[in-house]
Structures are given as structure tokens and as C-alpha cells.
Amino acid sequence: MTPLLTGLRVLDLTTVIYGPLIGQVLGDLGADVIKVEGPEGDLARNIQPRGPQGDSAIFVCNNRNKRSMVLDLKTQAGRDVFTKLLRWAEVFVHNMRPAAIDRLGFGFAPVAAINPAIIYCAAVGFGSGGRYAGRPAFDDVIQAAGGIAALPSYRGQDPAYVPGVMADKLAALTATYGVMAAIAARGRGMTGPIEVEAAMFEAIAAFVLNEHLAAATFGGTPEDTGYHRMFAPDRRPYRTLDGWIAALPYTEQQWRRLLAFTGRQDVIAAAWFADPGERSAHVGELYSVLAEEMARRGTEEWLVALQTLDIPHARVNRLEDLLRDPHLQDVDFFAPNGTGQARAARQPVVYPGLPARPDLPAPVLGADTAAVAAMLGYGADDVVALRAAGAFGAPS
Numbered sequence: 094m095t096p097l098l099t100g101l102r103v104l105d106l107t108t109v110i111y112g113p114l115i116g117q118v119l120g121d122l123g124a125d126v127i128k129v130e131g132p133e134g135d136l137a138r139n140i141q142p143r144g145p146q147g148d149s150a151i152f153v154c155n156n157r158n159k160r161s162m163v164l165d166l167k168t169q170a171g172r173d174v175f176t177k178l179l180r181w182a183e184v185f186v187h188n189m190r191p192a193a194i195d196r197l198g199f200g201f202a203p204v205a206a207i208n209p210a211i212i213y214c215a216a217v218g219f220g221s222g223g224r225y226a227g228r229p230a231f232d233d234v235i236q237a238a239g240g241i242a243a244l245p246s247y248r249g250q251d252p253a254y255v256p257g258v259m260a261d262k263l264a265a266l267t268a269t270y271g272v273m274a275a276i277a278a279r280g281r282g283m284t285g286p287i288e289v290e291a292a293m294f295e296a297i298a299a300f301v302l303n304e305h306l307a308a309a310t311f312g313g314t315p316e317d318t319g320y321h322r323m324f325a326p327d328r329r330p331y332r333t334l335d336g337w338i339a340a341l342p343y344t345e346q347q348w349r350r351l352l353a354f355t356g357r358q359d360v361i362a363a364a365w366f367a368d369p370g371e372r373s374a375h376v377g378e379l380y381s382v383l384a385e386e387m388a389r390r391g392t393e394e395w396l397v398a399l400q401t402l403d404i405p406h407a408r409v410n411r412l413e414d415l416l417r418d419p420h421l422q423d424v425d426f427f428a429p430n431g432t433g434q435a436r437a438a439r440q441p442v443v444y445p446g447l448p449a450r451p452d453l454p455a456p457v458l459g460a461d462t463a464a465v466a467a468m469l470g471y472g473a474d475d476v477v478a479l480r481a482a483g484a485f486g487a488p489s
Contacts, residue, residue, distance in 0.1 A: 102181055104186070107135075148455060164485065171485070305319050333391055
């Protein structure tokens with residue numbers, strides 16, 4: 094945990110991955126994050142595999158450096174406590190659908206009335222200004238809607254999902270920089286409530302179109318989209334004699350060095366090779382040559398050669414290889430740092446020279462309910478009364 098945001102008070106009403114990752118990043122940077130869960134807990138707690146404490150790997154990887162309070166927001170007593178939390182908070186993050194948060198009475202306008210200095214982040218599926226607003230959104234749906242799933246079709250393959258929770262995580266990081274910009278604005282003197290809306294669909298569409306807007310950038314038709322280099326059939330990991338490797342010569346000099354090493358003077362002598370525009374147009378041919386040559390040598394031989402030639406390259410790591418990667422070990426990437434986990438992938442951004450504190454493990458459901466209630470000014474008798482009123486779930 095890096096103490097850049099020490100003292101920042103964050104109220105986290107989120108579930109699964111999209112919302113919780115936002116709160117975790119803020120917590121990793123030192124913010125005091127209170128995660129409010131219903132009596133049944135975050136849905137992600139029960140996704141397999143689950144650890145010895147009963148919570149899932151996905152949950153503990155997205156909820157460290159938080160405190161957990163259980164509140165039943167379907168009860169008036171629970172909503173009353175939540176209102177006090179909103180007065181305490183500087184940042185409020187939720188990933189509920191607009192109609193659901195409005196039914197609870199915690200949309201932007203009522204929350205701004207409760208706390209006129211709130212930074213209010215709605216992590217939604219589709220932006221509120223469009224016709225898709227309010228639709229349910231999960232990662233697969235957004236990969237399809239946002240253009241990710243269709244990318245293989247430009248290489249003659251069926252549409253396919255990236256086998257990872259890509260949309261949730263990218264949208265979460267987009268939402269996080271939105272919140273951080275609001276925090277920075279507050280520090281530069283902006284007053285009043287700040288509403289931040291981060292929509293998964295728009296985040297992923299922007300991510301995909303960054304390079305694939307292509308000629309449509311300059312007024313071409315929608316059919317003029319697509320960064321052609323990405324769709325070359327031989328832009329792929331290359332099979333060697335005994336494994337797989339990635340290599341990406343990019344500049345003319347990098348291509349010259351690699352082609353000379355492999356004896357492909359015929360390609361260097363081609364009329365189109367020396368012209369950047371023509372070489373770009375023929376990049377598919379270059380990748381095909383690369384695929385042929387890679388298959389002639391072993392992986393270790395190639396790793397040495399590419400390092401010597403100063404060509405961007407990497408071994409093709411499987412998931413299990415990442416856990417043994419020597420560079421990640423050098424930088425303590427998996428240091429659990431007090432979480433109690435065997436491994437935890439730390440934040441990739443580091444701040445050399447700043448002191449760090451041990452991370453807090455993802456909280457047990459409701460572990461901090463009593464402590465947070467006391468912080469809000471509730472006495473022991475009040476807690477008993479709130480429990481009887483169902484604020485913390487059905488009375489036992």
C-alpha cells in the first residue's frame with residue numbers, strides 16, 4: 094500500500110470485478126475504503142476456486158485494502174446508516190444499474206443533497222445519454238458490443254471472446270482515472286459535487302477504436318476502419334523447433350538486421366522494402382517470412398539471437414510461467430505484503446522512494462460492521478437497535 098491517498102474516504106457499493114477493482118486501486122494508494130455489502134455478500138465471494146477462509150480468488154484479488162460493512166439497504170434502518178456513510182465519504186463508487194440505485198434513493202441528485210462535496214462515480218454498463226442506458230452488462234456482452242469479440246473475424250475466423258475478464262478490468266481502470274481526475278480537481282480548488290460516469294461500452298469502444306478507427310478518422314466510411322497490420326494472418330506467436338516465441342521487428346533497421354541474420358537478402362532487395370509506406374503495405378509478407386524463419390531454430394537460440402540483434406521479443410508465457418518469471422520475481426510482483434495470501438499480484442505502478450505500508454487482506458464479510466458503526470457515532474445500544482431493525486440483515 095502506497096500512502097499517496099492517505100486520509101481519502103471512499104464508500105464502495107460495488108460487486109464482482111468492474112466496481113471492486115476501482116476501490117482496490119484507491120485502497121492500494123492509501124485511501125480508507127469501506128465496502129458495503131448486502132447480507133448475502135458480494136456475488137464474487139462464491140466464485141470457484143475458494144480459499145481456506147471461504148472467499149474466492151477473484152474476490153480477494155479485487156478487494157484488498159478495504160473494510161467490510163454489511164447493510165441491508167432494503168430496510169429503512171440500513172438506508173439511514175448508509176446516509177451517514179455518505180456524509181462521511183469524499184468519494185462514492187457504485188456499479189448498480191441506474192434504476193436500481195434510484196429505487197434505493199441514492200442516485201446522484203439525492204446523494205449530492207446529502208453531501209454537497211461528494212465525488213460520485215457511477216460505473217455503469219452503457220452511458221446514461223444513449224438508448225442502451227440501463228441495460229444489464231457483463232464482460233462477454235461488452236466484449237461483443239464494444240468490438241473486441243469481432244476482431245478475429247477480420248482474419249477469417251469466427252468471433253471470439255478474449256479468454257479473460259477484459260472489459261470489466263479496462264472499464265474499471267477507465268473509471269479509476271475519472272475518479273482520480275476529480276480528486277485532483279478537488280485539490281485544485283473545485284467545489285461542489287462532481288459526478289463521474291464511467292460506462293463499460295464506451296470505455297471498450299474507445300479502447301478498440303484507438304487504432305482501428307484508421308481511415309475513418311479522416312472522414313472515410315465506417316467500412317474504412319481497421320488497422321491492417323493487426324489483421325495479417327502471420328501476426329501471431331511463432332512456432333520454433335521446440336516451442337513458441339513472439340518477435341516484432343518494427344523499424345526498417347530492425348527488419349534489416351533480422352533479415353540479414355536469417356539470410357533473407359531477397360526481401361531486403363525487394364523494390365518496396367526501403368519505402369516506409371510500401372513496407373507497411375507489405376507487412377503481411379514480412380510476417381510470413383518471419384514465421385518461416387522462426388520455425389528453423391529452437392526457442393533458446395532465438396532468444397539469444399533476438400537479444401543480440403536488439404529486436405523486441407519475448408518467450409510465450411503460459412499462466413503458470415508468469416508465476417515463475419524471473420523478472421517478476423526480481424520486482425517482487427507477487428509479494429503478498431501482509432495480505433495472508435500465498436500470492437497477490439501487486440499494483441504495477443510503483444513510486445520509488447516513497448514509504449509503503451503492508452496491504453490489508455480482502456475483508457471477511459461484515460468484519461468491520463461494528464467498528465464502522467462506532468466510527469459513525471453509534472453506541473452499543475444503537476447497534477443492538479439497528480440489528481433488531483434489520484439494518485445489518487435479518488435479526489437473528
